[in-house]
Amino acid sequence: MIRFHNASVTYRGGVHALKDLDLEIAAGEFVVIVGLSGAGKSTLIRAINGLVPLSSGGLEVNGVDVPALSRRGMRNLRADVGMIFQGFNLVNRTSVLNNVLMGRLHRVATWRTLLGWYPPGDVELAMQALERVEIVEKAYVRASNLSGGQRQRVGIARALAQEPQIILADEPVASLDPPTSHLVMKDLQKINRELGITTIVNLHFLDLATAYADRIVGMRAGELVFDGTGAEADAAVFERIYGRSLTADDTMAKEAAGL
């Protein structure tokens, strides 16, 4: 359970990235957040694991009061929240397996990390995570030798290796081509359904959102402007989110055709 209460984030320079947000996400939901660049999607997602602190208001994640967390408490929270990034954020100079093992750091002793000597149980979990995204054959390949889609699957495996209760995905398909985007979205959907992990995904494209989300949250200028199912997200809703009517440019289908 994630609960924002009157939550605001104001960055230095006075940009209001989140304004008085009230939002509740139940355990096991698959929520897609849509909105223009700068609408506050990334801020919302990063607030959940404390990468961006709230300026005011409250936020509760799995019963934990996030703004009140100590350094230690924050690490414990983050251990239960996996994250997937637009730019993958892999270490290119090391193996896929080492990248996935980053998801185990919270459970591994520091001295073991320093020696690169991970316990067999954690290596096993990392391998299982790679199997789930069907890329285990690349375990000992350098991350720099993978394609974009493969890298994002490694990114997902890294999040899975944490055995998280929540997965946050910040524009996970924005650097990928349309067919690969669908594969990654399907992976995320499967993980959500099979493992019951609460999944929150930021997306640009409304058609991708309606195709995969149980619930769509529309953001505009830091405010929540829509909250409903994919079926309810019609042209009028779109105008509310994007400030103009829907054009073919806004869907991924068009982008795929145009390529």
Place this chain on the structure above:
Amino acid sequence: MTTALRSAAGRSAARPRKPRPSPFGLGVGVVAIALTVVTAFDWRFGTGLTFRGFIDNFGGRNSVIAAIPRADLDQMFSARDRGAFLDTVGIAVISSVAGTLVALPLALWSTRLGAPYRWVEVTARGIGSVIRSFPDVLWALIFVAAVGVGALPGVLALFFFSIAVITKLTADTVDGIDTGPLEAADASGSGHTQKLRTAVVPQILPAYASFALYAFELNLRASVVVGIVGGGGIGSRLEFFRNNYPGADRWEKVWGLVVMFVIVVFIIDRVSIALRRRLV
């Protein structure tokens, strides 16, 4: 032809004016030129350092230079000098390895993203600056005075010299890395040291290894100077022939050693450079 580029919509916003060169850059240039000219002239308030003086110095006959063609190459086969060379290489290896190990944490902690707390960054930076401000000879003089003549003060001097070189270069590398993996490590609940090990070290490792080899090359050369002031190795042999050798052919002996040193350094440098090229 050029009209093809014109926008169909006609004139849009006014074009910006080309900015003037920055006054600061111009000022630095003018001052640099002026400083060079002023120091080169025979100036009333000068230090006596003039071009004329340089040229006069080159004119005179010099027994040291005259000995070059007669360099005593047999020095290369003297057991004593070979031992001194091995000492030099040994001193360079030990000091480089030790310096390399200490430099890594120091370099990581002296950067904004590598330091766990702000005070650690300030402290590490301070230590680095102090170590760097001592030249290699000064370290050697200090340790010769502290622990006596021999290989030990040489190792200690070059140890600190290596720290200075590697810390600075590695810290600059850390500032340029991809911060994406650091965010990923933070998001996974990793500890700070774990983050440095898994997200930072793999990114800087090739450059760091290359700097370590570079420091070794520098140490090999610096060990001569360090040896001359009492730090052991080939430098001390050089110093012996220069000042305490009773024979008349002492400069021939010195030049023989110099030739030998240049050959050894050249070979080791080549190997090291070839290794470094494969690293990055």
